[in-house]
Amino acid sequence: MLSQLFSVGVSALLATSIQAGVIQNKPRDGVIALDMQMEYSSELMKRQVAEHDYFVTPNNWPKVVLPIGSNKDEVELVVDTGSWLLQVPDVATNCTKCLLPNGKLGLYNSNTSTTANKTGKPINFGFGANAYYHGEWVVDDVWFGPNFKIPNTLFNDATEIGSLWPYGILGLSKPTKGDENQNIVWNAYRAGLINKPIVAFTQRNSSGNSLQLFLGGHSKSQLVEDYTWTSIENKNFVAHVDFVNINGTEVKVNQTITFDTGNFPVGVSQEVYDGLLGSFPDDPNNKKGSGKIDYNLIKDKTITVSIYGKTYNVPLIAFIEPNCTGQHCDIIIHVAVWNWGTGFTRFLNLALNYDNGSYIGIAGWKPSNTNDIVAF
Structure with a gap:
C-alpha cells in the first residue's frame, strides 16, 4: 500500500522477548503454504494517492485468514507487499465490517489471550487520511494451522x-x-519453521482468483523457468520495468515500480498510459478514452514485459478487471504513482529474499491446478 506513514514510541522494542523458540509441529519440509482469496466486486471505489486519482476495485486484494493468540481469534488480513508490519484489528475497534469469508466478525481480543504480552507502547501506522491503524505493540502467537504457530510475534494490536x-x-x-x-x-x-527467509506468491489458474502464499518455498507447477534474482538493496518490493510490448508496439516504461499486492490497478505516467491504451486492439464496442475493452478482443493475446532486462510473457487480461468476459471490461491502467498491483502481478511468480540485503525473484508463470511445493 502506498504513502506509508509510520510512528512508534520506541526504536527497538522487546528485542529479547521476540526471539521465537522452535516448536515441534513444523510445516512440511520447511515451507508454509496458504491459500489466498481474491474477491471480486464490479463496484469501483475512487481512492486518492498522492496528487493523482485512480480507481481500486474494493475487495480485490489477496487475503488470508489467520488465528491470533491463545483463543485463536480469526482475523482477515490483506496480503501486502507494500508494507512490512502485521496490523491486527482488535475487538476494541467495534468494527462491524471486519468480516471473515463466512460472514462472522473477525476480531482479536488481546485482553482474553493468555499468551499476549501487552507492552503499553503506542503505534500509529497509516496510508492516508482514512486508512490508518492506531493501537499498541503486542507480542502474541500467530497460528498457521491447528498444530503449528509462529510464536512471540510482534504486531500492531x-x-x-x-x-x-x-x-x-x-x-x-x-x-x-x-x-x-x-x-x-x-x-x-x-x-x-521455514528453511530460508523468502516469501513467494503464485497464481494457480488463469481466472486470477486462485492464489497462494508461500513462506520458505514455492510451487514448481506454475513456473516456466527458475526464479531470476535481482538485488533491490533493502528497498520495498520493487522492480525496474524497461518496456511493455503490446501487439508489436513497444511502449517504453523505464521506471522502478513497486509491485504492491496491497493495491490492485496499474499506475503509470500520462505518456505511458497513452502508449499502452493506444496499443490495445481497435474496439467497435467501446469509444477511445472510455477505459473499457471487449474481452473477446484480448482474451487470447499475450504481452511481453521486460523487467531488469529479462522478458516475460503475460496475458493481456492482466490489464483489465478480473472475471470480466463481457464487451465492456474496465481497463485497470491509470495515471497515478508508479505502483503495479495484484491485477497485473497475479500473472507473474514473485518472491522476496530477505537475507543479506533483499532480492526480488521473478519467474514466468503458467496456469496449473496442481501443486509441486518445494523449499527454496
Whole structure:
C-alpha cells in the first residue's frame, strides 16, 4: 500500500522477548503454504494517492485468514507487499465490517489471550487520511494451522482503524534495518519453521482468483523457468520495468515500480498510459478514452514485459478487471504513482529474499491446478 506513514514510541522494542523458540509441529519440509482469496466486486471505489486519482476495485486484494493468540481469534488480513508490519484489528475497534469469508466478525481480543504480552507502547501506522491503524505493540502467537504457530510475534494490536479498509494487514515487504522482528517471515525463519527467509506468491489458474502464499518455498507447477534474482538493496518490493510490448508496439516504461499486492490497478505516467491504451486492439464496442475493452478482443493475446532486462510473457487480461468476459471490461491502467498491483502481478511468480540485503525473484508463470511445493 502506498504513502506509508509510520510512528512508534520506541526504536527497538522487546528485542529479547521476540526471539521465537522452535516448536515441534513444523510445516512440511520447511515451507508454509496458504491459500489466498481474491474477491471480486464490479463496484469501483475512487481512492486518492498522492496528487493523482485512480480507481481500486474494493475487495480485490489477496487475503488470508489467520488465528491470533491463545483463543485463536480469526482475523482477515490483506496480503501486502507494500508494507512490512502485521496490523491486527482488535475487538476494541467495534468494527462491524471486519468480516471473515463466512460472514462472522473477525476480531482479536488481546485482553482474553493468555499468551499476549501487552507492552503499553503506542503505534500509529497509516496510508492516508482514512486508512490508518492506531493501537499498541503486542507480542502474541500467530497460528498457521491447528498444530503449528509462529510464536512471540510482534504486531500492531489496532484499537482504531480507518474507514477505507475493514481488514487487517499482513505486511510482507522487508522491514527497515533494526526492525526485522516486525515481520512475520523473519519470525518464521528464526523460529525454525521455514528453511530460508523468502516469501513467494503464485497464481494457480488463469481466472486470477486462485492464489497462494508461500513462506520458505514455492510451487514448481506454475513456473516456466527458475526464479531470476535481482538485488533491490533493502528497498520495498520493487522492480525496474524497461518496456511493455503490446501487439508489436513497444511502449517504453523505464521506471522502478513497486509491485504492491496491497493495491490492485496499474499506475503509470500520462505518456505511458497513452502508449499502452493506444496499443490495445481497435474496439467497435467501446469509444477511445472510455477505459473499457471487449474481452473477446484480448482474451487470447499475450504481452511481453521486460523487467531488469529479462522478458516475460503475460496475458493481456492482466490489464483489465478480473472475471470480466463481457464487451465492456474496465481497463485497470491509470495515471497515478508508479505502483503495479495484484491485477497485473497475479500473472507473474514473485518472491522476496530477505537475507543479506533483499532480492526480488521473478519467474514466468503458467496456469496449473496442481501443486509441486518445494523449499527454496
